[in-house]
Amino acid sequence: MTAPPAEMGEWKRHVADKLERRKASIPKEWLIPAIPDNQTDVSAVPYTCGLLTEKEIEITDVPDVSILLQKLASGVWSAVEVTTAFSKRAIIAQQAVNCLTEIFIDKALERAAELDAFLKEHGTVMGPLHGLPISLKDQICIKGLETTMGYAAWIGKVAEDDAVLVKLLVKAGAVLFVRTNVPQTLMWGETANNVFGRTHHPLHRRFTPGGSSGGEGALIAMHGSVLGVGSDIGGSIRIPASFCGLYGFKPSSNRLPSYGIVNSLDGQESVPSSLGPLSISLSGVSTLVRTIIEAEPWRYCPNTVPKPWSQDEFELKGLGGGKKLCFGIMWDEGSMKPVPPIQRALEMTKKALESAGHTVIDWQSLRHAEYVTVARSAFLNDGNDDFNASIITGEPLIQSMNPDEDPSYVAPWRVPRPKATAYEIWQLNKERRALRKALLDRWEATSAQTGTGRPIDALISPAGPYTAVPHGHVRSSVYTIIWNTMDYPSLVFPVTKVDPALDAKPIREDFWSEDDKFVYDTYDAEKFNGLPACLQVVGPNLHEEQVLGIGAVVEAALKGI
Structure with a gap:
């Protein structure tokens, strides 16, 4: 990464320039x-603003990523049209x-045109993600573009190379077109x-x-994208997925x-972070994970586990084909009771x-x-050194997300701690x-209760104690962060929506x-009426294929009722 000199106290001028450049794009x-x-x-704004044609609404309203990929592969919709x-x-x-x-x-449109030309010339797709627009969280570097990650001091930092994930997505035929907002x-x-x-x-x-x-x-919930990549160290994929009614997957x-x-x-x-997908459909999540793993990422990223994709595990062949599974269900984690729509989602899923x-x-x-x-x-072991090193231009550190509260207010759990020794x-x-x-x-001890001779095949849990909440009202992410500490893969899936008649x-x-x-x-x-209520399904470390396969079982069961 390269960066121009950053003058102390001029961070607001750099921000104004950055926003003007975004507007001009x-x-x-x-x-x-x-x-x-x-x-x-x-x-409803996409339908009422008059910008989209009927065909563009049809394309962007596609209910499943697999349908979109099929239409791109067959040439029914061109990559330029879709992009x-x-x-x-x-x-x-x-x-x-x-x-x-x-x-x-x-x-993105130049890339889409290249993909259309490839399909016309060769009669086949460039890869399993051929022509699919994919959005990226603003921490995944693309060569030649800034990656500010919400820091004023990082404005002007231009990536000298693509992240490994970007290279593999491009190789698979994806079209990258936007990056998305994050908290400081x-x-x-x-x-x-x-x-x-x-x-x-x-x-x-x-x-x-x-x-x-x-x-x-927010972008995927508005169908401005159907598949994107985020990261998760304590719930950062699963919380947005659950608030917005999407599928979101945190791998090991x-x-x-x-x-x-x-x-x-x-x-x-x-407690390391994980990259993973958010999507309108489970097929989008599974396709991205499978595509990247089949590209053998351990050949390019030194800390990636060299475990090839297992189709047998995905199809649950070691679990009787997924016909008679045993699930654990965690109704609560003991410190925050889920609100009625989340409780109802658990009952519905069971x-x-x-x-x-x-x-x-x-x-x-x-x-x-x-x-x-x-x-x-x-x-918090570093005593805030990392955060302080990223606000060297004088930009204030945001301590509160509540718009009605002083942003410098420090919640007790965010109070910097003394630096830890080695x-x-x-x-x-x-x-x-x-x-x-x-x-x-x-987990293994549940073998005595399941009736299958195996321990539970997966655990169903709230993704949080609430649906989406007003700005500044998010509390401890205990329902998600426990699985980061344990490094277990977890898939968020939508179940229902808040209904005042059922969720008093x-x-x-x-x-x-x-x-x-x-x-x-x-x-x-009443205030929360219509907001999505989602849950998560959790499985053991490095059993990504199994969790995704079980996700399909859960999805089919919910559709059955």
Whole structure:
């Protein structure tokens, strides 16, 4: 990466210049009338703004990524047509919810034209992602483009090479066209920074789409993209996916290649982050993961596990073909009780699985506070040195995401800690190792309950105690972060939506924690009406294919009811 000198105190001028350059990258004919500030639901704007043709609406409304890939491969829709349609819809989404950072449509259309010419000349696709527009979180480097990751000090940093993941996506025939917004530092379940501002939820602009891959979540929820790549160190893929009603997958930390990306806490490997997809469909998630693994990423990224894609594992051949599985179900994690629509989603999923011939047994919360403590200790061990090194231009560090609160207010769990010694970090790693062993033993011990002779095949859990919430109201990400600490793959999937007739707020007088009471007080069935309610399915470390295959079983069961 290269960067021009950054003058102290001039960060606002650099931000203004960056925003002007982003604005200039939008074709003027794609600008739409300003959306009134009091219009909170902007999900219908793509249909009412007049920018998209009927065919472009048909293309971008495709319900499944596999359908889009089939039409591209057969030539029914050209790559230029598809790229144009999604580029226009992405620009609409940007004007509605502020989700984009880098816009490079001209390059994308050139790439799409090359793919169309290849298909015409050879009669076959360039790769399994031929012609598919894919969006990327603003930390995945593309040669020649800036990667600011929401830091003013990083404006002007131009990538000298593509990240390994970018190279493999391009080789597979993908069309990269936009990058998406993130929170400053990445370490938030919401999305806002001092460079690009705040990203909003398409169904309610006073609500957050989550974070840190919040720009991806908002963009895909508006069908400005059908498949994107984010990262997850504590829920940063799964929180936006669950808030926005999408599929989102956090693989084990070293299954997909991360070399060449920029990151917060870069070098911290006690609880490492994972790259993974968000999509409108499970086929999009599975196709991307399979495509990248089949490209043998360990040949280009030194920390990627050299485990080839297993189609047998994906098809659950070692689990009776997925006919009679046994699931654990975790109703809560013990510190924050899920709100009614999440509880109903759990009940619906259990009923659907049992109706499809599967078994579901209860999984009791145990030692989750320890998982969270280990992760937070790992993230805060540097005494804020990493964050401080990234705001050298005088840009303030955002400490609160609440728009009605002083952004410098420091929540107790974000208070910087004294720097840990090497010895203390070693002890933390030993504690994590012991927790992982305890969870493995506990998982294996369920063999006595499942009736299959195997331990549970997967665990069903809330992805969080709530649906999307108003800006500034995200609390502890314990439901997701526990699986980062354990390094287990996890797939978020949509189940239902908030329905005031079914999800009335119960009367509670006793609460498990301050956060539990905050979640309860925040929930309002009428205000939250129509927001997606999602869950996650979790499996053992490095069993990505199995989790994706089981995700298909769960999806089929839910469709059955």
